[in-house]
Each structure stands twice: as structure tokens, then as C-alpha cells.
Amino acid sequence: MKPRALFWFRRDLRLNDNPGLARAVREYDEVIPCFIFDPELLKSPDTGARRVAFLLASLESLSKNLEHVGSYLIVRQGKPEQELAALARESRASALFWNGDLEPYALKRDEGIRQVCLGLGIKAVEVADQCIQAPGQVLKGDGTPYAVFTPYSKAWRLQPVPSLCPRPRSIKSPVGIKTVPLPSLKELGHTLDVPLPAVGEKAAHDMLKSYMQSGVESYQSKRNFPDLDATSRLSPHLRFGTISPRTVHAAAMAAKEKNPRASKEIEVFLSELIWRDFYKTILFYFPHVTTGSFRPVYNDLEWENDEALFQAWCEGRTGYPMVDAAMRQLNQTGWMHNRLRMIVSSFLTKDLLVDWRKGERYFMKQLYDGDLAANNGGWQWAAGTGTDAQPYFRIFNPASQAEKYDPEGRFIEKYIPEINSLTYPAPIVDHGSQRIKTLAMFKKVRG
């Protein structure tokens, strides 16, 4: 009998540059690609309907892509330990491959899977994939992880970037393995309330291609203006792995080569990929950030947590146009421009004095690209509690941010058509006095 391996898809829903899949196909005659719906993850409060919808559509696309290379996707629902064990027994596979996931839940789960494999006497193979530079690759001279971005990024740039893995031309899979149809969104207990962006590997690659042809060469100059829509919009695809970060990196390097005059602009785009690695690495080495401040002293901050103010923020009716337009973009599209993420997170924490964790959770509920590491890093940065946070006294003024980054009010008008009518609310707080309160709140814990 030909040796068989299972390949377990998780956050790597692609055939291109999929290191774990490429290795399984190279080393085994037959490969059984599978995906497990984990009820534990599906019921988590951080799992928004939007991402479940994006996941389902991406799996549908992946399933078709697998059929094009002669294979198919096995789908199961249940605890991964049990389902994978059952699948291994049924298929008489002798190995299980997967790409590593750095989140605390995944690390613990995957350790359990390793034990299951040990018990079954099959090989468990984890391959690094999520970062361009895996956590252990970028360390300080003394072997400990960085906690400041700039020196991290300098060390990151000294490392060779791993090359891309070949896309399997054909995958041989045994027939007769039991599978279930992909569940519908409704069956998983969710409904979608916003349009679904383009999904699947093809869509992701098309987006990358067109952004590299026109867009990336002016990334630095245009990225802060939400009305210009001048960013790549690849974040949900990076989140679910319908495109790999190495593929994006390689494309940007090629664009830089082709257009040296734009190299500074493109370098800023590349540094965003380094930020992605940085926050994943922080989460890996300092998992306590998921529940509290990176610096314990800031766990003592006395947030006011006024529920009515929080609700007004969520619904985009704070009376601060830039904040409200941004929140409405999030609510109506499942995505928010990065400049606006900074503005609304500064506003929630430092103008409304609401705990950053409430905002973090709301973002996770609404974002297509919601990712624990990046979202947590961004929120702790804005709140001033993080590894490499901005100083606590650097408090965004929502009005001057609007003047700077939406000078003609086009973005605001797009999401707040009633901006000039009486139905638009007056500001729910006074920025000047809230700012002073926040400074006092921080002073109290800083002694």
C-alpha cells in the first residue's frame, strides 16, 4: 500500500506557497486534505458571523481548487483531536501535516494533536507558515525576543526571506473517505449582514496583482487618507491564508525592483508585513497580552466603562464625525481603514475612558480580517498599555485628525449623509476635558 498522509487546513486555505501541503505532497504518494469545524472556535465570542461567512466561502473555493488538481476536501465537524484520530484510522494514514498557528488556543490544541498522533503511532509534522520570519528567527543578541518594533524590524531585514513553495500540480487522494457537505452559515448559527468581499485564492492573487501594478507605488503618500482607498485590502486574505505573506512580500520586492523611484513608498508597505510578524511574535512570546496589559501596571487603570458611551461608539453616534464615519464603515462593510482604526481606538480609550478590551472585542466581532495578534497589538498600542505603545499623553484629537486626513470631508459625507442636518447628534463628550481626565487616570497608576 502507498503511504498516505493527512493534510489539515486551518488558516492556510490555499494551494500556492503552502509549505505544509507542499511537503506532504512531496513526501507521500497520497494526501488527504481536510478541514475540521471546531465547535469550540465557532462558539467563541471572538468569532464574528462575518469571518465565519468568509471562511465558508473560502473553503468552497479551496474545495474547487483541490478538485482541479485531482483531489477533494474532506470536511468534518467536531473536536479536532477526535475527528483527526477517526480520519487517520479510517484512511490508514501514516502521517498528519499542518502549518503552525501561533495563537495560544491553537498552540495548546496542536500539542494535544501531537499526543493523539503519538498514541496512534503516526507522524505529526508541523511546518512554519504564518509569519515571513518565524518567532525564533528574529531575536536579540542575547536570544530573547524584541519588544520594540524598530530594532526588531532592523534585525528582521537582515534575515533571508524564505522562498516560495511550489503549487502542487496534482494531488492524489484515496477515494471513499467519509466527508460531510460544507455547512451553511445558518447551520452554524450565524447570519451575514454586510456584503461579502471577493474570496478565494484567485481573487486574492488578482487583488495583489492589480495593487502591485498601480497602488503600491504611492502607498506611503496615500495610505493615510481613508477616502482614497489606497491600501491593498489584502488583510482578510492574509487572515485566512488565501494568500501567503511571502507571496505578498515577493510581489512587493519585485515592484520595488521594477520601479526604483517608488522604493521608499513600497518600503513602507513592506514594513506593514513586518508589523504583522512583530505582533504575531509578541503574542507567541507574551500570551498574557490576550487577557491584560503587556505591562502589568496598566491593569490598574480605572476605566470608567460607561455603557451608554460605549454603545454610542459602537453605533457611530458620538457626534464626532470622523469617529462615527469610521465606525459606520466598520459596521456596514466589515473593514476599517487603518488610520481610522487608530482614531477610533484612541477615542474609545482616551475620550470615552472605556477599557481597550471592549473595543478589541467589538472589532473582532465586526472585522473580516479580525486577527488576535494584530488586533490586540493595535489596541494596546493605542491605549498605551502595550509592548511598544505610543506614550499615554499622545491623545488623538478627532477634529484635527479629520482636518488632516479627510480635508474635504468626503469620507465623512460618504458614511454620514445627514452630517449637516439636525438629526446628527452633538458631541457626547468634550474632548478637552476628557483628555485631562485621561491624563489623570494614567498619572494615578504611574505613581
Next chain:
DNA sequence: TTTTGAGTTGTTCGA
């Protein structure tokens, strides 16, 4: 071990 330089994305105040 000690020292030195530096730290994503700002705002406000007063000369």
C-alpha cells in the same frame, strides 16, 4: 555592568 541613544502613525501651549 554601565552607558548611551532611541522610541510608527500627536497635540497643546506659549513665545
Next chain:
DNA sequence: GTCGAACAACTCAAA
């Protein structure tokens, strides 16, 4: 209107 300093010292990283 423009400009530099203050915000507040602290921690990190590297020599």
C-alpha cells in the same frame, strides 16, 4: 500663523 518645547520620565537594545 509658525515654531519648538513639553508632555514624563522609562524602557529597551546594543556597545
